[in-house]
Amino acid sequence: MKKIAVFLFTSLALQNIGAQNLIQAYKTRADMVSQANITSILTDFENLGVKTTGSTANTNTLNWLKNKYLSYGYSASQIEEDPFSIGNINSKNLIITKTGTVYPDKYVIICGHYDTIYGPGVSDNGSGTSILLEAARILQNIPTEYSIKFIHFSGEEQGLKGSYHYADNVAYQGSLKKLDIKLVFNIDQVGGQLGNNNNTIICEKDISGMSGNNAASATITQELATCTGLYSPLQTSISNAYSSDYIPFENKGYTITGFYEYIRSENEHSTDDTFANIDPVYVFNVGKAAVGALQHFAVASTTNNVLGTQETVGQKLSESVNIYPNPAKNQVTVEFPQKTKPFNIEISDMTGNIVLRTENQNIIDTTPLSNGIYMVSVKTDRNHLTKKMIISK
Structure with missing residues (x-):
């Protein structure tokens, strides 16, 4: 808490700065x-x-x-x-x-x-x-x-x-x-x-x-x-x-x-x-x-999806899939709102190399992955969703 009682005020601050606009x-x-x-x-x-x-x-x-x-x-x-x-x-x-x-x-x-x-x-x-x-x-x-x-x-x-x-x-x-x-x-x-x-x-x-x-x-x-x-x-x-x-x-x-x-x-x-x-x-x-x-x-994500989504236009898989925890340690869960099969999950590093691949498996062992940023790609027969994931052990 401030212990000095004197304030120096200037005029009310301007409410716009160049390119800084409402997001x-x-x-x-x-x-x-x-x-x-x-x-x-x-x-x-x-x-x-x-x-x-x-x-x-x-x-x-x-x-x-x-x-x-x-x-x-x-x-x-x-x-x-x-x-x-x-x-x-x-x-x-x-x-x-x-x-x-x-x-x-x-x-x-x-x-x-x-x-x-x-x-x-x-x-x-x-x-x-x-x-x-x-x-x-x-x-x-x-x-x-x-x-x-x-x-x-x-x-x-x-x-x-x-x-x-x-x-x-x-x-x-x-x-x-x-x-x-x-x-x-x-x-x-x-x-x-x-x-x-x-x-x-x-x-x-x-x-x-x-x-x-x-x-x-x-x-x-x-x-x-x-x-x-x-x-x-x-x-x-x-x-x-x-x-x-x-x-x-x-x-x-x-x-x-x-x-x-x-x-x-x-x-x-x-x-x-x-x-x-x-x-x-x-x-x-x-x-x-x-x-x-x-x-x-x-510089937060400007998408409304919780984890920051890239997906095919018109597809709404991001609204229903939950991938957690994020950041993750040794395990990641991919949760659908209802039973969904078949589906494939691929995890790739930031250079595009696929480091893990599973089929119809909701719980993924990420123990082999080093700390860093990865992309998780979830594919069903109708949709394709990609989200960022952080591994932090």
């Missing part, structure tokens, strides 16, 4: 943000108590988050813990990685902290936490060209300790850059005060620190503002980034942007930061903006 598939997914889910997550977050870094409630919240991702279909191998210490206090960041189809080693980070002080922190930062969870749920099976890391930081309230640990020891190791990060998109305190006219969100850009990355941040932040106008009913204001979990990344030269509430609720760091005092509809609308922007930043 219907992105809007369809942004509209999948659920008010019921947002409300449920926020109330659960409140019930977890005061999540002071290193406390039992803090650990319980970490485990609650992990279980959420597992329930959305993320595998245990996609979920990492990043432990750190503040003196004799121990806590963990939580990182969930969704592998990109074209640039698997270049990352879009969307992040927010889950620790609180003095109160349950429903706005600061249960609001950001709920939006990360909804974005992860909606995009779980949507191919994106860039990899996405959903990161929940702890230790933010003690001085960005968790995000500094991650930036200094994971993104970088000493002077060696380990992670190629396209941008860091931070969401902190977007709960709003119930009763306020919460129709505007701040889009935050970098203005200090390493000045060499300021121009890139300004561009990305303008794109964030444009996406907000395209995929949510919110207006936008451009302001300055400071004192939240993107700062350690900015210090390393990465490009940053973020969301923060426009009308300050003033409930942060108090026992009044509860569900009863926030505006859940505002969180819902910010969530729609975030899902739209995240798809833009990570």
Whole structure:
């Protein structure tokens, strides 16, 4: 949570940038943000108590988050813990990685902290936490060209300790850059005060620190503002980034942007930061903006099919076939809505070489396949469907 009370606002952001236009598939997914889910997550977050870094409630919240991702279909191998210490206090960041189809080693980070002080922190930062969870749920099976890391930081309230640990020891190791990060998109305190006219969100850009990355941040932040106008009913204001979990990344030269509430609720760091005092509809609308922007930043598939489909014109096999899990490890299931035979399945690598072939077999052993991107071709007597699949062991 930001500890400086002064904001510098500019005029409302322009709502179009050159070729950045509404993509219907992105809007369809942004509209999948659920008010019921947002409300449920926020109330659960409140019930977890005061999540002071290193406390039992803090650990319980970490485990609650992990279980959420597992329930959305993320595998245990996609979920990492990043432990750190503040003196004799121990806590963990939580990182969930969704592998990109074209640039698997270049990352879009969307992040927010889950620790609180003095109160349950429903706005600061249960609001950001709920939006990360909804974005992860909606995009779980949507191919994106860039990899996405959903990161929940702890230790933010003690001085960005968790995000500094991650930036200094994971993104970088000493002077060696380990992670190629396209941008860091931070969401902190977007709960709003119930009763306020919460129709505007701040889009935050970098203005200090390493000045060499300021121009890139300004561009990305303008794109964030444009996406907000395209995929949510919110207006936008451009302001300055400071004192939240993107700062350690900015210090390393990465490009940053973020969301923060426009009308300050003033409930942060108090026992009044509860569900009863926030505006859940505002969180819902910010969530729609975030899902739209995240798809833009990570270059999500523009087809409405969950796994990204190429098929013969006029054929609708993609609407009925489910191939899961994706990413997969040692086994893939091809599921039809009703008994379908005969059918053939071929798996080929990205050079076009067929590496596996089966007939009338719904469960496929992928143990022999190495990590990477493959194409799964499903053929029936009337239809032919091809979908991308990732093997990640």
